[in-house]
Structure formats: C-alpha cells, structure tokens
Amino acid sequence: MIIMSFKRKLNLFDATMIVVGNVVGAGIFTTAGFLANELNNPWFFAGIWIFGGLLTLCGALTYAEMAGMFPRSGGDYLYLKAAYGPWAGFLLNWICFWIINPGSIAVLSIALVKYLIGFFNYSGVMSEKLIALTVVVFFSFINYRGIRLTGTTHNLWTIGSLAILIFFIIGGLTSGKGDWRHFTGSETNAFSISKFFGPAMIAVIFSYSGWFVSAYLGDEVKKPERNLPLSLMLGTIIVIVLYAAINVVYLYAMPIESLKGVINVGQATGERLMSSRFVQAITLAIILAIAASINATVLAGARLSYAIAKDGFFWSHFEKLHTRYGTPHVALFIQAALACLYIVGDTFENILGAVVFIMLLSSIGSALAHLILRRKKPLLERPYRTPFHPLIPMLFIIAYSYIAVQIFLSSPVRSALGVAIALSGIPFYLYARGRESKNTANLVAAVPSSHNADIPNKEMMTRITYR
Numbered sequence: 001m002i003i004m005s006f007k008r009k010l011n012l013f014d015a016t017m018i019v020v021g022n023v024v025g026a027g028i029f030t031t032a033g034f035l036a037n038e039l040n041n042p043w044f045f046a047g048i049w050i051f052g053g054l055l056t057l058c059g060a061l062t063y064a065e066m067a068g069m070f071p072r073s074g075g076d077y078l079y080l081k082a083a084y085g086p087w088a089g090f091l092l093n094w095i096c097f098w099i100i101n102p103g104s105i106a107v108l109s110i111a112l113v114k115y116l117i118g119f120f121n122y123s124g125v126m127s128e129k130l131i132a133l134t135v136v137v138f139f140s141f142i143n144y145r146g147i148r149l150t151g152t153t154h155n156l157w158t159i160g161s162l163a164i165l166i167f168f169i170i171g172g173l174t175s176g177k178g179d180w181r182h183f184t185g186s187e188t189n190a191f192s193i194s195k196f197f198g199p200a201m202i203a204v205i206f207s208y209s210g211w212f213v214s215a216y217l218g219d220e221v222k223k224p225e226r227n228l229p230l231s232l233m234l235g236t237i238i239v240i241v242l243y244a245a246i247n248v249v250y251l252y253a254m255p256i257e258s259l260k261g262v263i264n265v266g267q268a269t270g271e272r273l274m275s276s277r278f279v280q281a282i283t284l285a286i287i288l289a290i291a292a293s294i295n296a297t298v299l300a301g302a303r304l305s306y307a308i309a310k311d312g313f314f315w316s317h318f319e320k321l322h323t324r325y326g327t328p329h330v331a332l333f334i335q336a337a338l339a340c341l342y343i344v345g346d347t348f349e350n351i352l353g354a355v356v357f358i359m360l361l362s363s364i365g366s367a368l369a370h371l372i373l374r375r376k377k378p379l380l381e382r383p384y385r386t387p388f389h390p391l392i393p394m395l396f397i398i399a400y401s402y403i404a405v406q407i408f409l410s411s412p413v414r415s416a417l418g419v420a421i422a423l424s425g426i427p428f429y430l431y432a433r434g435r436e437s438k439n440t441a442n443l444v445a446a447v448p449s450s451h452n453a454d455i456p457n458k459e460m461m462t463r464i465t466y467r
Contacts, residue, residue, distance in 0.1 A: 019235025021292030094425030
C-alpha cells in the first residue's frame, strides 16, 4: 500500500502572497464610507487602519510561534488540539466544514460574479447563480490539479491586484488633483473614543480577517518552521501598509464630510484623481482580490479536513491524496458540492452570519492556546518566539474578546445559534473518538506480546506528533 503525502512546493513568497490575497478584498473600498460616518476626525479615520492593523499583527505574531511549533497542515485545529484536546479542534473543523468554508466560498463567488457582470456589462442568458456555480467548480478544479498550479495562479491574481492598487496610491498622491488640507479642519475636534472602538473598529478588524491562512498549509510549504511564521508577519505588514496608504489617498481626494455614506469610495476617488476610465481598473483590482480570496479559502478549507481526518477524527476519505496531483481531492469535491448547495439554496448568508461569533471564539482560543502551551510544554522546540510575551498575545485576546462581546450583544440569538451549531458536533466527536480507540485497541491486540514493547507509548507518540 502506497501512502501519499503532500509535496513541499510553496516557498516564502507563495505563502506570503496567499496571506495577502486572502486578506485584501472589496472591504477596503466599501468600508471607508461607513467609517467616515463614525469618525469625524480625518486623522483617526486614517489612523484606525494602522491601529487595527497593529492589533492584527499581534495575532500574526502570536500564531507565528505556534506555526513554527506545529509546521503541518491544520492551523487552528493543531493549536486547539495541543492546548485543550482533540475535541476543541474537532468542533472547529465541524463548523468550518459544514458552514464557514463552503459558505465563504459561496458568498465570495456571488460577489465575484456581480463585479464580473458589471465589468463586462454582461447581459447574457446565464443567471448569476449559474455563473457562481461555474466559479466554484473552476477554483476547485485548479486546486485539484496541484498545489504548484494553485500557488502560481494565486500569485497572478494577488500581484495583479497589488499592481493596480500601488498604481492607484502613487498615481493618486502625485496627481495634484487632491488637497492635503483635507487632513485638517473643523472636524478634528469631534472625536469619540466609544465610536473609535465601536462599530468602526469592528469593521476594520473584519477587513483584516484571513491573515492566518498560511498556517493551514504547513505540509506544503518549504522550510515551514521558518517560512510559516515569516509569511504570517510579512503578509500582515504588507496589508497594513497598503490599507493605510489607500485611506490616505481617499482623504487626499475628498474631505471626510464628502466620504460619508459613499458606498464605493475607491471608484469615486479614482474618478476624481485619475479619470473616469480608471474606475474600471479599480473594479478589476476588486475582481482579482476576490478571486485570490476564493482560491485561498478553497485551498485552506480542504487542508483542515485533511488534517483532522489524518488524526482519525473525521471521514477517512478526506485524508486521501490524489495519486497524480497530490491534492486532497475528496475534501475538495465535498467542499465544492456544499458551496454549490448554498448558492442554489440562497440561504448561506444568514447561516454564515450565525457563526461569526464562533469564528472569533476560535481565534481567541488559539491565542489562549499560545499562553497555555508556553506553560504546559516549555520544552517544545520553538523556531520562532513571540516577542514581548505575554503582552502581544494578551492585546490580541483583549481586542478579539471585545469584538466578540459586541457581536454577541448586537445579535444574541444569532450568536447562540452559532454556538449550537458548533456543539451539534459533540455526538459525532464522541463517536469518532470511540471508533478510533477501538481501532487502536484492535491494532495492539493484533501485535504479538513480544513486540508490544516496540510500540511507542502515548507520551512518546504525542511528542513525535507535535514535532
């Protein structure tokens, strides 16, 4: 029997671009109008992106240590399992498998189709849903054909989007058509701490979401002990600089009063500083950014299912790799089928909204796992150590806990539904655990007693696994 394993074909640049491509999306163009309503101070309007980015960087620095400790596919699943036990990782995968990953793919595919239709002025016979289904199949097929093809195409989409955005920043700031006086004015005294750390900060933090994606790809990254932590940090820093610069361009083009309520600030700014034709370039940047996000979500989602199946807590078919392409093809197929089901059913947005609270809790749990593992397993090799410990992890935990509380208070019923969905996986975990224990007992019983001494004990197996 041939045991297939992942091939390490992604380098540091690939892993970093996967992080950048997964984070940068339409939010940077559509959030500014809302922020202008919340923050009347132009300096805080721009500064909130730096502040929110630094909080996100605290998360990246926290995850970087654990990514170096567990340089395998699985991300949060590995960290939760190491700190709390397999049940925590299983429940995360349970809700990711059924809702978060396929739901996100469905939402992003619908969004991509809407921008594509506007970009090409399409008025053909194919419906939006049918095109969205085609998008899901297309990206799943690329992922099916191999990690190198997936990484290369992802780089093209991400670099294409970044090139347009960099041109937008440089061209906008050097156009001479804006006014630096927009950064000063009568509005500068009207500032509220509660608004800064209220819905505005939540919107900014969500615009940075997805920064941890490379941690899910450890088995396919070269020198993962080094490149996984670096990709998390470098990718996050690139996005922080990019987001801050774009919002400076917004303020250079328009005073904060004029930004209020504008739905797509990127297009309005591009038209004012460049030309009406540049609006199409902004739309193309959004299309490429969404395409990169879909690709990264498909890629990471299948690896999470693979990781937990490999540990014996999920359907064994999900750990099977394609004999030619070396990809978890069964996991990719099921994930695509669920995403298509959500698109056809048109109910995914409400369901996905219900698990936002759980997504935050899982990130908080992983950050707490960092603190727990520092104490429980101090001898584990750490190629990278989070600086200013425990300040950095605590800042991240406090920030995400605050946002989680705000989300729960604003939608208690929906948040409770998300918790219920996660807890619904407990019976299945107990069944999987019992089955795995039975299989292990049968394996030990099948080995002659004279050879039992050759079987590593549980502590040694755990140490090897964590290595």
